[in-house]
Amino acid sequence: MLIQRDTAARILDARASTPSAAPAPRRLRRGALLHLPERCDHLALRVAEGCLRVCHPLLDGRRQITDFLFAGDRIGLMEVRSHNGSIEAVTPATMVAFAAEGHDPEEWPADDLYRMRLGALQSRLFMLGHKNAREKLAAFLLEMSERLAQGEDGFRLPMSRYDIADYLCVSPETVCRNFTQMVADGLLMLPDSQTVRILHRASLEFIGR
Amino acid sequence: MLIQRDTAARILDARASTPSAAPAPRRLRRGALLHLPERCDHLALRVAEGCLRVCHPLLDGRRQITDFLFAGDRIGLMEVRSHNGSIEAVTPATMVAFAAEGHDPEEWPADDLYRMRLGALQSRLFMLGHKNAREKLAAFLLEMSERLAQGEDGFRLPMSRYDIADYLCVSPETVCRNFTQMVADGLLMLPDSQTVRILHRASLEFIGR
DNA sequence: CGTTATCTTGATAAGTCTCAATGCAAGTGG
DNA sequence: CCACTTGCATTGAGACTTATCAAGATAACG
Secondary structure, eight states: OOOOTTHHHHHHHHHHHOTTSOOOOEEEOTTOEEOOOSOOTTEEEEEEESOEEEEEEOTTSOEEEEEEEOTTOEEEHHHHHTTTOEEEESSOEEEEEEEOTTSSTTTOOHHHHHHHHHHHHHHHHHHHHHOOHHHHHHHHHHHHHHHHOOOSSOEEOOSOHHHHHHHHTSOHHHHHHHHHHHHHTTSEEOSSTTEEEESOHHHHHHHHO | OOOOTTHHHHHHHHHHHOTTSOOOOEEEOTTOEEOOOSOOTTEEEEEEESOEEEEEEOTTSOEEEEEEEOTTOEEEHHHHHTTTOEEEESSOEEEEEEEOTTSSTTTOOHHHHHHHHHHHHHHHHHHHHHOOHHHHHHHHHHHHHHHHOOOSSOEEOOSOHHHHHHHHTSOHHHHHHHHHHHHHTTSEEOSSTTEEEESOHHHHHHHHO
8 A cells, every 4th residue: 555646745735734633644565665756855754663665776777775764764755756766665664744844844854854864874875985794784783773772682673684785785695694603703693584682782883883 | 274263153144244245265275174163053165166075084094085075066064074074175275164054045055955965975875885996986087077077188186096095985006906997998098197088988987877 | 385585505706905016206405 | 406205106916805606494475
């Protein structure tokens, strides 16, 4: 059940006329694509539940994942659209479209949206530029452990090894090998391939920072 | 001759009181560092002449160059500052500080500043993630040939091989080797190490895109 | 229960980094 | 003016990392 064309725009209109009416949440099935309306300069998305990925197709057929989105995360739709991006559900996801860029400054000042995104991109620049696969994976796991924040007994990665690979810009095999290596080194436990329990956070931080 | 502390802020104040008064241009010697005031949330920089680099020190002692700035380019100071960045003159440079983020919307809407920067960072993400050294260099040369735009008889790179290396996130030796290779392949001429004449732009584009 | 997708591991090849040496050009001080 | 220094550019040799190709193991699913 995709968000239909211009649904977000209608949500925006509804909010403009009756500011107190909360926009209806939308659901995406696993693997489904979020439709980005043609005119979405002032629209943003807030994830209520689930996990999404921001994908960009590359000329050679591969894809790059520029971000994962979890509950509470927000992103400007125009920014994704203007770089040939798409937003896909990694797990069943619920989200809300809302107005940004001054149309709804109380809820989300446009500056903040830009600033946060710039910060995230900068971090990824440093990561992709100068970290090797092991360091990338360590940084990724630390980032996920913070953003997922599911308590001390480990966390579940909702995305596949392929997704992780496209996020870190390495091959899926390399992701696997480094998972295995980290387990062998006693940094992690992997009760199953999705569940991660960090055993030596300090070491991971030493590697990943 | 660095821009003194809070000079930019004073320029801002001057503009606010007398909008028609143009702020005084500032000059940097080759290699000099532009001072970034502590409070620069609403300040931006426009390059009048010369070339600057936006540098970020990394934990392992290396540096990353996130952008080169040429005449006409603008950049928000706070964005650089918030990522431990510095702005250094590659060549003697003249620049003007001005207000952004709504304080001076006519001159430069803050949104545009953010959007352009986001776009530039996205492009660099794609480059760093999935291009090899040869492709990076091809893309770099095409970018420089557009931004420098000095006519058909080639252009002069104002920055060193080390700067290029830190921009592309490869070693300076690799930059050299790929220059040499491109010359051997007949894609380029290098009358001297700074001057580039592109012989087969279509081939470069095929490699770099 | 078979089919498919995902995950993992191995072997090999390719690309890049590091270390080292040399060349070159500009600037400096005697 | 000339030796000298210094920084940048280039090239080579070797080590290391990662991608690619291939195959098997595991789990999800109709």
